[in-house]
Amino acid sequence: MDYFVNAFLKAATLGSTPSNKLLVLAKFLGNKYASPMDEEACKLLSLYVAFVRALYLLHQQNHWDSQDYGEHLLFQRLYEEASELVDDAAERVVGLCGELMLTGTETDIVKKFAPREKSIQSLLESSIALEQAFQQIAKKTYDSLKEKDMITLGLDDLIMAQASTGETHLYLLQQALKGL
Numbered sequence: 001m002d003y004f005v006n007a008f009l010k011a012a013t014l015g016s017t018p019s020n021k022l023l024v025l026a027k028f029l030g031n032k033y034a035s036p037m038d039e040e041a042c043k044l045l046s047l048y049v050a051f052v053r054a055l056y057l058l059h060q061q062n063h064w065d066s067q068d069y070g071e072h073l074l075f076q077r078l079y080e081e082a083s084e085l086v087d088d089a090a091e092r093v094v095g096l097c098g099e100l101m102l103t104g105t106e107t108d109i110v111k112k113f114a115p116r117e118k119s120i121q122s123l124l125e126s127s128i129a130l131e132q133a134f135q136q137i138a139k140k141t142y143d144s145l146k147e148k149d150m151i152t153l154g155l156d157d158l159i160m161a162q163a164s165t166g167e168t169h170l171y172l173l174q175q176a177l178k179g180l
């Protein structure tokens with residue numbers, strides 16, 4: 001598994017919380033249901049949300065930095081779709097876990113995957129690398145919850161659908177890179 005993904009997974013498992021800024025908001029939303037999840041599962045799910053949020057942030061930044069109109073529009077489609085994904089994922093995790101943990105991690109992820117320069121090739125490569133990392137996190141989250149017998153039918157469906165959207169995004173980015 002990719003080095004960066006592993007580092008974030010390790011931090012999540014060890015319980016390091018880079019920032020708790022959004023925790024207050026998450027607590028305000030409250031936990032109305034008894035959670036079927038344990039703490040480790042909730043940390044993993046929160047990391048999953050952080051990665052989807054990072055996808056939204058990075059694709060949007062790349063949209064702003066694109067000089068080429070075609071790529072500008074491609075990144076727009078990706079960040080708009082990612083914004084729906086992150087909203088669905090975050091609300092589901094708050095519903096299941098009562099709060100989002102590891103808030104602020106998305107900023108660290110975006111920094112790790114930020115393009116080295118503003119060339120269109122670099123922008124595409126950075127978005128591709130983060131989409132690939134997201135695929136790994138989605139698989140890891142899915143497999144872990146399944147192993148613990150904590151995956152709900154709805155969560156199963158959500159992660160699979162989001163991974164599928166991510167695969168489409170990856171394909172579109174790779175086609176754009178080939179076309180340069």
Ligand SMILES: [Fe+2]
Pocket residue numbers: 063076
């Ligand atoms: Fe725009």
